Amino acid sequence: MKLTQLPTEFVQALPVLQTITQAGFEAxxxxxxxxxxxxGKKIHDVDIATSAYxxxxxQIFRRTVDTGIQHGTVTVLQQDAAYEVTTFRTESTYQDFRRPDHVTFVRSLREDLKRRDFTINALALQHDGTIIDLFSGLTDLENKVIxxxxxxxxxxxxDALRMMRAVRFESQLGFTIASATEVAIKAHHQLLGKIAIERIHDEFVKLMLGQGRNxxxxxxxxxxxxxxxxxxxSAAPALLAITDLAPTALTDERSVWLLLAQQLHLDNATVKPFLKQWKSANDLIRDVSMCLPILNQxxxxxxxxxxxxxxxGLSNLxxxxxxxxxxxxxxxxxxxxxxxxxxxxKQRSELAVNGGNLLQALNLQPGPxxxxxxxxxxxxxxxxxxSNQTVALIAAAKKLIKA
Structure with a gap:
């Protein structure tokens, strides 16, 4: 198969690919x-794999950054763009079920692609648009199979996180998981417990924001x-009940966790420790806590x-x-x-008086x-x-102090 028209993101990165191939290597x-x-989806990151170490x-490029050189990745800087270029590699055992103990650089594209997670992600694209498919990824892409x-x-x-990536891709792409792959996930689901919760958090949110959430x-x-x-x-029934709700898409992370808080019957006393368990950012915890009583209303x-x-605030509303x-x-x-x-x-700074005004007008001292x-x-x-008028506010403040 051949792409007759390369997306702009690839066209812009072509000089990197061509420079590597002109130096005698594959890329x-x-x-x-x-x-x-x-x-036909939006491309976020352009990754390049090469036989060059x-x-x-x-040596080939004048401007580079050693972003992950121990794992074979060098960032090549081209004008205003930066491209990660990674050497073909094989990987050793994974004692932590996430990162290989060490990697070995190789010159073989096949050896590199066969270590990737899913066939639809194990495709390579040449500079002329030719697709290299060594593991039936095009067939799975056509059949919408992970x-x-x-x-x-x-x-x-x-890499145990790949199991979460499978269900995330199912949601994002609207695909189905191949039977043997799904059986393996169920057989090894305990391995997910070896993965940092922050990584699981990211995959789960992407799943919930996907078009095929259910x-x-x-x-x-x-x-x-x-x-x-x-x-x-013990939340399987509550989670499954989400699939019975309206299929309206969720727009951001706050809506995901607010929905979960509702399904799990959390309140403002329990939602914070729940989100902290998920290593959620403080801003997210604050926003969800603020949204929860409004949702109930x-x-x-x-x-x-x-x-x-x-x-x-409007955004949380x-x-x-x-x-x-x-x-x-x-x-x-x-x-x-x-x-x-x-x-x-909309905010206190819009009030027609402030602490300084009141201190001066009412002869007060700073304090509670x-x-x-x-x-x-x-x-x-x-x-x-x-009325939000200075005179009216100062007059009201005088009454409050006398009271």
């Missing part, structure tokens, strides 16, 4: 970028991968107050509303946006009382009970 575009090009690549390269038991023992999630449960994830040991068809809109829609609740997003825009202020007064003014303005 190919490989991996997910080739798969995505064939599927790292030291040889460094199949391990060679023996799936070996592939998952080499299929990927079903396989995640059926293969028992979920048993190796924090807070999921949407589900209860409760009208939100101005203060709820103000505290939560939209996330809570998005998840509510999965349950047949929520409001029209355009009306939600309009309501938010009608708030007298000042903060309390500002908070009361803020709430009154947000609730539209008080």
């Amino acid at each position: 190919y575009f490989v991996g997910g970028s080739v798969r995505d090009a064939l599927l 790292p030291a040889e690549i460094k 199949c391990a390269v060679g023996d799936p038991d070996e592939r998952f023992h080499e 299929n990927g999630l079903t396989s995640f449960i059926h293969t028992e991968l979920y048993q190796q994830c924090p807070g999921f040991v 949407f589900l209860a068809h409760t009208t939100l107050t101005n203060w709820a809109y103000y505290q939560t 939209l996330i809570a509303n998005q998840v509510a829609h999965l349950y047949g609740a929520g409001v029209d997003s355009n009306k939600l946006k309009a309501r938010y825009q009608q708030l007298p202020i 009382q000042l903060g309390q007064v500002l908070a009361q003014l803020e709430q009154a303005v947000v609730a539209a009970e008080l």
Whole structure:
């Protein structure tokens, strides 16, 4: 097979490929970028594999960075672009089920491709558009099948995260997992417990954001991968129930974890430790905690107050509303946006007075009382009970102090 028109990303990287081949070595575009090009999807990273050893690549190109030279990867800098160029290699045993104990550089493309995870990711692309397919990846791509390269038991023992990648690809690509590959995942699901939770976290989020979320999630449960994830040991029914919800796509990580919090009946006291188990970022924990009570109000068809809109912020409101829609609740997003825009202020910095104004106008000393007064003014303005005018706010502050 031959690509008659290379995607722009490949065309821009062609000088790197051609320079390597002109020096007498083989060089190919490989991996997910080739798969995505064939599927007509957006290409994110262009990876290049070559028969040239790292030291040889460094001789060929003037500007390079040793990004992972011990594993054969050198970054080649070309104008404003950077391309990772990795030497063909074979790998030893994987005692930690993630990284090889050591790698051996080889000159054979076949030896390099046969260590890759799935056949659809084991395709190589020549500079002229010719596809090199040594493991029936094109057939699996056409049939929309995710199949391990060679023996799936070996592939998952080499890198247990590949099992999560399988269910993630099932969701993202809308493919199905080959029977033998799925059987191997179920047989070795315990190995996922050897993998850093941060890596599992990333794969799981991608699964949940995929177009085929329900299929990927079903396989995640059926293969028992979920048993190796924090807070999921007895959560199979709750996770499976997600597949009965509206198939509306989720847009970002907050919506994923908010949905899970709802399914697992978490509240603000339990959602934080749950997300910490998953090594979630503090910003994510804060946002999900902020969204959860709003989601519950949407589900209860409760009208939100101005203060709820103000505290939560538009972005988080939209996330809570998005998840509510999965349950047949929520409001029209355009009306939600309009309501938010009608708030007298969107943040405290928009208040027509600040601590300095009040200290001067009221002859106060810095302290807790000042903060309390500002908070009361803020709430009154947000609730539209008080005009956001300096004179009015100072007058109201004087009354609050006397009270």
